[in-house]
Amino acid sequence: MRKGKRIHSFILYSILFALFMGLGLPTVVQASESNAKKGTAQNPYIITTDITYPPFEFQNDKKEYVGIDADIINAIAKDQGFEIEFRPLNFSAGLQALEANQVDGMISAMSINPEREESFDFSDPYYEAGTVMAISENNKEIQSYDDLNGKTVAVKVGTTGATFVEKLQEKYSIKVNQFEDSATMYQDVVSGHSDAVFDDYPVMAYAIQQGLKLQLPLEPEKGDVYGFAVNKGQNAELLDMFNTGLANIKEDGTYDNIIDQYLDSDEKGSQNGFFALIQKNWRELLNGLSKTLLLTVISFAIALLFGVVLGFFAASPYAILRGISRLYVTIMRGLPMLVLAFFIYFSIPELLNIKLTAFIAGVATLTLSSAAYISEQVRGGIEAVSGGQLEAARSLGMSYGKSMVRVVIPQAIKIMIPSLINQFVITLKDTSILSIIGIVELTQAGKIIIARTYSSGSMWIIIGLIYILIITFLTWLSTFIERKMINA
Amino acid sequence: MPKLVVKHLKKNFGDLEVLKDLNFEVEEGEVVCIIGPSGSGKSTFLRCMNRLEEITGGSVIIDGVDLADPSQNINKVRENIGMVFQHFNLFPHLTVLENIMLAPDELKDETSEETRKTALSLLETVGLSDKADVYPKSLSGGQKQRVAIARALAMKPDIMLFDEPTSALDPEMVGDVLEVMKKLAREGMTMLVVTHEMGFAKEVADHVVFMDEGYIMEEGTPDQVFNHPQNERTKDFLEKVLV
Numbered sequence A: 001m002r003k004g005k006r007i008h009s010f011i012l013y014s015i016l017f018a019l020f021m022g023l024g025l026p027t028v029v030q031a032s033e034s035n036a037k038k039g040t041a042q043n044p045y046i047i048t049t050d051i052t053y054p055p056f057e058f059q060n061d062k063k064e065y066v067g068i069d070a071d072i073i074n075a076i077a078k079d080q081g082f083e084i085e086f087r088p089l090n091f092s093a094g095l096q097a098l099e100a101n102q103v104d105g106m107i108s109a110m111s112i113n114p115e116r117e118e119s120f121d122f123s124d125p126y127y128e129a130g131t132v133m134a135i136s137e138n139n140k141e142i143q144s145y146d147d148l149n150g151k152t153v154a155v156k157v158g159t160t161g162a163t164f165v166e167k168l169q170e171k172y173s174i175k176v177n178q179f180e181d182s183a184t185m186y187q188d189v190v191s192g193h194s195d196a197v198f199d200d201y202p203v204m205a206y207a208i209q210q211g212l213k214l215q216l217p218l219e220p221e222k223g224d225v226y227g228f229a230v231n232k233g234q235n236a237e238l239l240d241m242f243n244t245g246l247a248n249i250k251e252d253g254t255y256d257n258i259i260d261q262y263l264d265s266d267e268k269g270s271q272n273g274f275f276a277l278i279q280k281n282w283r284e285l286l287n288g289l290s291k292t293l294l295l296t297v298i299s300f301a302i303a304l305l306f307g308v309v310l311g312f313f314a315a316s317p318y319a320i321l322r323g324i325s326r327l328y329v330t331i332m333r334g335l336p337m338l339v340l341a342f343f344i345y346f347s348i349p350e351l352l353n354i355k356l357t358a359f360i361a362g363v364a365t366l367t368l369s370s371a372a373y374i375s376e377q378v379r380g381g382i383e384a385v386s387g388g389q390l391e392a393a394r395s396l397g398m399s400y401g402k403s404m405v406r407v408v409i410p411q412a413i414k415i416m417i418p419s420l421i422n423q424f425v426i427t428l429k430d431t432s433i434l435s436i437i438g439i440v441e442l443t444q445a446g447k448i449i450i451a452r453t454y455s456s457g458s459m460w461i462i463i464g465l466i467y468i469l470i471i472t473f474l475t476w477l478s479t480f481i482e483r484k485m486i487n488a
Numbered sequence B: 001m002p003k004l005v006v007k008h009l010k011k012n013f014g015d016l017e018v019l020k021d022l023n024f025e026v027e028e029g030e031v032v033c034i035i036g037p038s039g040s041g042k043s044t045f046l047r048c049m050n051r052l053e054e055i056t057g058g059s060v061i062i063d064g065v066d067l068a069d070p071s072q073n074i075n076k077v078r079e080n081i082g083m084v085f086q087h088f089n090l091f092p093h094l095t096v097l098e099n100i101m102l103a104p105d106e107l108k109d110e111t112s113e114e115t116r117k118t119a120l121s122l123l124e125t126v127g128l129s130d131k132a133d134v135y136p137k138s139l140s141g142g143q144k145q146r147v148a149i150a151r152a153l154a155m156k157p158d159i160m161l162f163d164e165p166t167s168a169l170d171p172e173m174v175g176d177v178l179e180v181m182k183k184l185a186r187e188g189m190t191m192l193v194v195t196h197e198m199g200f201a202k203e204v205a206d207h208v209v210f211m212d213e214g215y216i217m218e219e220g221t222p223d224q225v226f227n228h229p230q231n232e233r234t235k236d237f238l239e240k241v242l243v
């Protein structure tokens, strides 16, 4: 688990971490100055967990941190009588925070392995997670690994499950579909594209408990053990209390209750219906939508300015300005927006040694790309106003500038409005690409909800409908305004 | 001194020599008609007279000022040279009155009340007083061309250039436009008119120029050119158009 973090998420996390360091440092320094005894209400142990990694840690509807990790450390703290405070961080940021003594302990579904034992002291294992195979709820055919011969299997890139399937391939002929996230991978089996999926047992068991239409025909393989970690040589007292507490809660049944609560698949949650999904998640969807609109409006406004300038360059009598404009348009046309987004978000900060927030990188991506198309529309509009119009104005003695402003541009604008509206809609749709650099716009909000609810089917319909509705409304609105303007 | 002097005028489009060493003079108040076969360079020649085409060589001197000199403020020169196009080129986003008032409003030091008065009286001259507030798209071709003439006159030019002003018109519209041009000629305007209207040329022109293949082949009074052409090409051309 978590062996193969993707490269770009590593960079992303590093940036987030750097930001966090900047923000978090002063408070930490203050905390260590006070000499009060650790683990009291005034000076609680700071524990980091991942931001969201169900069923180990995630926020419930009341924005409280719950999950196997969160519940176990809470139960132990109660048993041992110390106070804790959660500081949720992405996994790799959490590791670095622990190493830098910014937090006292980390419980984050972390496998105990020799490399990590060099930097951290681990508690007794509190959980064993193995890879397990899941198949569709109504599949009766696959009952053992032998039955996988000739079948298609879904795995997540870089996971233990993927490694396990590679080993199976030595014996059987198995076709592998690779995925980047669990929810999409599960959906591939539910919708019948893949026959089976391999993933960590607790994650999959939890998903099934949440209503995912899969079943587990086999026991999990033996796998990694998870431990609670403190920095090497630090907080030995905390580690002792954790071990004692763990033993206690295992004995009195609290531990089993916690595990069953999240993983017992007999007690299935109801699969989220269409309207229940909207009802439970409308706030998140609305936030995503506002982000989408904000990105669109800001980017389009800047792109309009920039595009108009480039469009004038393209229609100008000066070869050098036309050249600049053509070069720009050629580059932007040739560049897929996804690549542009990655370039701006990952390459530019590295090359120029600067920090860019995802939002700024997103606005830059949309702006640069839309500006190229807008400039083409501006050029087209200017050229469509026949050369005769400019000549007539010039023959009266008006300068190039005056002729453009009074004669050519007013006509060009009318020609351009419909294609600019169209470009606005395209820009709005393009914002969905920015989910890839972690901006929580509408599409990414959908992905996050799916990661929690395993409801790809309904959720993508909802997201699609929201896009259609908002775009139809905006198109209607702009046509209305356009008509008003032309009549005026 | 002549109003307009053309000396050794040359015009190339890339490698194509369109005007080859033209020499030519126009006196103040004269009406000159330029005739010739298609592609002979008539429009190009006319467009060199207000530098809508860059001049390749030679000079075009108007009131002692050489247009070919790049340091000349061409906008100032153009204020005194009106031009009327074959396809009118009215500004479709402006009303008839606004079309006429646009350039004086932008360029002349007069109150907009004065500009307006001038514009209205010009509309009266071309017989379109009732069309002041309509947009060009509701006008007939002949009406459009008369507005275009009024627009050019609004800058109070002392030379007017016409490039086939009646070629794009239905026959029944041609007369009205020619009437307006005749009136202008009678009032003493210096006019250069590229035209296929031989009747107009015979009646109104003081001078007729026949162009072919980038040269002025023949020039003279209408009587000389139309009734006693010397050049074989002129004879050929006239035979074809006067059938």
Ligand SMILES: Nc1ncnc2c1ncn2[C@@H]1O[C@H](COP(=O)(O)OP(=O)(O)OP(=O)(O)O)[C@@H](O)[C@H]1O
Residues within 6 Å of the ligand: B013, B016, B018, B036, B037, B038, B039, B040, B041, B042, B043, B044, B045
């Ligand atoms: N902008 C241009 N670029 C290249 N060649 C041109 C350009 N304008 C005109 N020409 C060429 O110059 C020559 C003269 O054209 P011009 O329009 O002056 O002829 P014209 O006598 O007015 O003909 P018509 O009676 O058909 O209007 C033609 O061969 C034409 O193809």
Ligand SMILES: [Mg+2]
Residues within 6 Å of the ligand: B042, B043, B044, B164
């Ligand atoms: Mg012509």
